[in-house]
Amino acid sequence: MKLIFAAFAALALVGCAQSPLRGTGDLGVVIERADGRIAIVDTSARAVLGRVEGLGDLSHASAVFSRDGRYAYVFGRDGGLTKVDILGQRIEKRVMQAGNSIGGAISQDGRLVVAQNYTPGGIKVFDAETLELLSEVPTQSKVVGLADLAGQKFAYALFDKGEIWVSDLSDPRHPQTQKFPAGQQPYDGLVTPDGRYYMAGLFGEDGIALLDTWQPEQGARKILENYGKGQEKLPVFKMPHLRGWAVAGNQAYLPAIGRHEVLVVDKGNWQETGRIQVKGQPVFVMARPDGRQVWVNFAFPDNGWVQVIDTLKGEVVQTLQPGKAILHMEFTPRGEHVWLSARDDHAVSIYDTRTFARIGTLPAQSPSGIFFTSRAARTGF
Numbered sequence: 001m002k003l004i005f006a007a008f009a010a011l012a013l014v015g016c017a018q019s020p021l022r023g024t025g026d027l028g029v030v031i032e033r034a035d036g037r038i039a040i041v042d043t044s045a046r047a048v049l050g051r052v053e054g055l056g057d058l059s060h061a062s063a064v065f066s067r068d069g070r071y072a073y074v075f076g077r078d079g080g081l082t083k084v085d086i087l088g089q090r091i092e093k094r095v096m097q098a099g100n101s102i103g104g105a106i107s108q109d110g111r112l113v114v115a116q117n118y119t120p121g122g123i124k125v126f127d128a129e130t131l132e133l134l135s136e137v138p139t140q141s142k143v144v145g146l147a148d149l150a151g152q153k154f155a156y157a158l159f160d161k162g163e164i165w166v167s168d169l170s171d172p173r174h175p176q177t178q179k180f181p182a183g184q185q186p187y188d189g190l191v192t193p194d195g196r197y198y199m200a201g202l203f204g205e206d207g208i209a210l211l212d213t214w215q216p217e218q219g220a221r222k223i224l225e226n227y228g229k230g231q232e233k234l235p236v237f238k239m240p241h242l243r244g245w246a247v248a249g250n251q252a253y254l255p256a257i258g259r260h261e262v263l264v265v266d267k268g269n270w271q272e273t274g275r276i277q278v279k280g281q282p283v284f285v286m287a288r289p290d291g292r293q294v295w296v297n298f299a300f301p302d303n304g305w306v307q308v309i310d311t312l313k314g315e316v317v318q319t320l321q322p323g324k325a326i327l328h329m330e331f332t333p334r335g336e337h338v339w340l341s342a343r344d345d346h347a348v349s350i351y352d353t354r355t356f357a358r359i360g361t362l363p364a365q366s367p368s369g370i371f372f373t374s375r376a377a378r379t380g381f
Helices: 002-018 373-377
Strands: 027-032 037-042 047-052 062-065 071-075 080-085 090-096 100-106 112-119 123-127 133-137 143-149 153-158 163-168 176-181 186-191 197-202 208-212 221-223 246-248 251-255 261-266 272-277 282-287 293-298 306-310 315-320 326-331 337-342 347-352 358-363 367-372
Touching (some): 027 047, 027 071, 027 337, 062 367, 071 100, 080 100, 100 143, 112 143, 143 197, 153 186, 163 186, 246 282, 272 315, 282 326
Parallel strands (some): 143 186, 326 367
Antiparallel strands (some): 027 037, 027 367, 037 047, 071 080, 100 112, 112 123, 143 153, 153 163, 186 197, 251 261, 261 272, 282 293, 306 315
């Protein structure tokens, strides 16, 4: 009996040596869009740990994480929803749930994964453990800006109908939906870090639709109306993304559509308080976790540049050329570093946010989105 016990103990030790226990808090994924795969990365070691193939069309892919950070749910452009075990570096489950999809979200309790779809439109609700389809909400419209709210609710915008919908999935097999007029062609949406306000950017008119989800009976109202009034309209080379919006103290920083400006907004009354001139048309306007800096990348032809705004000074303090076609940025959980995907250089560049020095480069095939597991603890991410 002692010999048998010793043998089992030895096997257990060998297993531990081959697959050491580790946490997930410093892990993340990088979308390698050209190859339909993701790279699993370690933000502390600044290294690629492995890759997972077979995720389909990732030309406009995004990811959310399970509460424990072990699983990434990757939403592909081809309608594929893939559950990836980032510790095991393998696909756990994959379903083709739509013809054209551009993202999704995970519920407050981590039990539901919801996909937003262009074709055929609407949202679909899945069990996060099994990816069983639980229900769907048809919209007869492209859905954009899906974000999780408290109480198992989700807010999203309807591009073709000009509305904001909020679906209560407390009973996930029987969604209850409220509908609010928003404005012309809402193109993206976000929820404030406290989960209270849902904002939908409007492509068909200057302005943003704002819904107080604590008081939805008040309906959506317009803010920043006519921020381009009296100015010549510029061609829009790439739609800005609100999801990476920046909040620093009582100020919010938002990309202006078709303008070389970042709008500064008072979060107390949602009035514009200023504009910061930047190098090109902003795509992502993202705050360092402490709110002291805002990093901005741009649409073509300025997509090889990144600028840094000091929120205390209210001005651009650094201009960088990290690489060709900077598509996305992601801060490490406490903001000491920022990772930037340079699609046409097939690389991810890592910068120190204090010194602005490049401290590392990782190879990646046509990288786009970068997503760290710290998102698992954030509303709207």
